[in-house]
Amino acid sequence: MAKGQIFYSENVKNSFNNYCLAEGIEEVIVICDVNTEKHCLTLFDDFRNIIVIPSGEINKDIDTYSFIIKNLIYLKANKSSLIVNLGGGVVSDIGGFAGSTYMRGIRFLNIPTTLLAMVDASIGGKTGVDFLLHKNYLGTFALPEMILIDPVFLKTLPKEELKSGIAEMIKTGVIANAELFEALNNGTEVEKLIHLTAQTKWEITERDLLDKHERQLLNFGHTIGHAFESYRLNIDQPIRHGLAIAKGMMAETRIAYALNMINENELNLIINCIAKRTEQTELSTEDIQAIAPLLKMDKKNLKEEINFSLPLGVGSGKVKVAVDLKQIQKILLNA
Numbered sequence: 443m444a445k446g447q448i449f450y451s452e453n454v455k456n457s458f459n460n461y462c463l464a465e466g467i468e469e470v471i472v473i474c475d476v477n478t479e480k481h482c483l484t485l486f487d488d489f490r491n492i493i494v495i496p497s498g499e500i501n502k503d504i505d506t507y508s509f510i511i512k513n514l515i516y517l518k519a520n521k522s523s524l525i526v527n528l529g530g531g532v533v534s535d536i537g538g539f540a541g542s543t544y545m546r547g548i549r550f551l552n553i554p555t556t557l558l559a560m561v562d563a564s565i566g567g568k569t570g571v572d573f574l575l576h577k578n579y580l581g582t583f584a585l586p587e588m589i590l591i592d593p594v595f596l597k598t599l600p601k602e603e604l605k606s607g608i609a610e611m612i613k614t615g616v617i618a619n620a621e622l623f624e625a626l627n628n629g630t631e632v633e634k635l636i637h638l639t640a641q642t643k644w645e646i647t648e649r650d651l652l653d654k655h656e657r658q659l660l661n662f663g664h665t666i667g668h669a670f671e672s673y674r675l676n677i678d679q680p681i682r683h684g685l686a687i688a689k690g691m692m693a694e695t696r697i698a699y700a701l702n703m704i705n706e707n708e709l710n711l712i713i714n715c716i717a718k719r720t721e722q723t724e725l726s727t728e729d730i731q732a733i734a735p736l737l738k739m740d741k742k743n744l745k746e747e748i749n750f751s752l753p754l755g756v757g758s759g760k761v762k763v764a765v766d767l768k769q770i771q772k773i774l775l776n777a
């Protein structure tokens with residue numbers, strides 16, 4: 443199996459054991475957080491080497507990264523070891539960052555346990571941590587050996603986390619796959635939705651691993667969403683990543699409409715789908731004002747303008763749409 447590919451499993455323990463046998467892997471180090479230790483680790487045979495990190499975005503930072511590296515050294519991890527990132531996007535981001543930088547990179551594999559990680563975060567090789575509350579400011583592009591997806595983990599996932607994952611599915615549908623968007627609106631079962639979303643993400647990523655052009659489509663909702671997520675972290679009221687993206691997508695859909703990239707029917711279709719499936723409201727006037735300074739910090743910006751990936755109708759999009767901050771505020775405050 444080529445690096446970075448997805449394996450859909452109905453028995454994660456057997457699939458993982460078969461993989462290790464086939465690849466001759468003897469030395470496994472699991473990275474999980476306190477919740478996936480409790481709910482997900484129990485589905486496997488006993489692992490000897492386990493690094494447990496605290497949960498939550500607030501811990502996707504350089505201190506936790508340092509803690510992981512110290513433990514890798516303590517466990518004598520080396521080029522023949524395999525790191526298994528068992529968890530949501532926080533674990534795959536930080537575990538991938540540790541795996542891709544420790545000794546200039548050792549093998550790692552992702553077993554996503556949240557819906558968001560199954561359809562998005564675990565796929566495509568972006569790893570990293572936040573720095574001084576700026577999202578994903580330190581990171582690498584490094585593909586995992588494989589992504590092993592088994593929906594069994596969703597049984598213990600809180601409802602809010604499911605909604606967070608649905609937001610990223612909607613993102614992929616709106617910006618890149620009309621069939622997926624349609625499926626999200628017609629009650630298609632979750633396994634099929636996971637498959638459609640994960641496959642779409644992987645196909646886009648494979649064509650543009652280093653995020654130079656097409657992959658940037660997947661940033662739809664993220665310019666405003668990341669700013670809002672950082673703002674909420676700053677005021678000590680963290681919001682789940684996907685739910686911040688849901689709010690970001692609603693705002694960015696309004697910007698696309700104001701720029702004549704979608705019509706009124708598409709505007710309503712997209713905003714209603716996001717509001718209904720994620721139970722999020724649009725940003726308040728206070729929120730819009732609060733995120734302005736953070737928008738300027740976005741990694742995608744060039745010069746003074748803010749860069750967006752916006753829908754062009756439903757199922758396709760345009761990257762690098764530069765909009766002036768004043769214009770953004772005018773559109774959003776008048777919506």
Ligand SMILES: NC(=O)c1ccc[n+]([C@@H]2O[C@H](COP(=O)([O-])OP(=O)(O)OC[C@H]3O[C@@H](n4cnc5c(N)ncnc54)[C@H](O)[C@@H]3O)[C@@H](O)[C@H]2O)c1
Nearest residue numbers: 477481497530531532555556558562563568595598599683
């Ligand atoms: N690298 C990428 O391409 C990419 C893409 C999208 C998002 N992300 C990142 O992913 C992160 C968000 O990921 P997330 O939403 O998975 O968050 P998360 O990893 O924080 O998981 C959410 C919560 O669910 C718990 N949990 C995980 N699996 C569980 C299970 N099966 N049962 C019970 N509880 C469980 C976790 O402990 C945590 O409390 C953000 O940091 C975001 O920036 C990265």
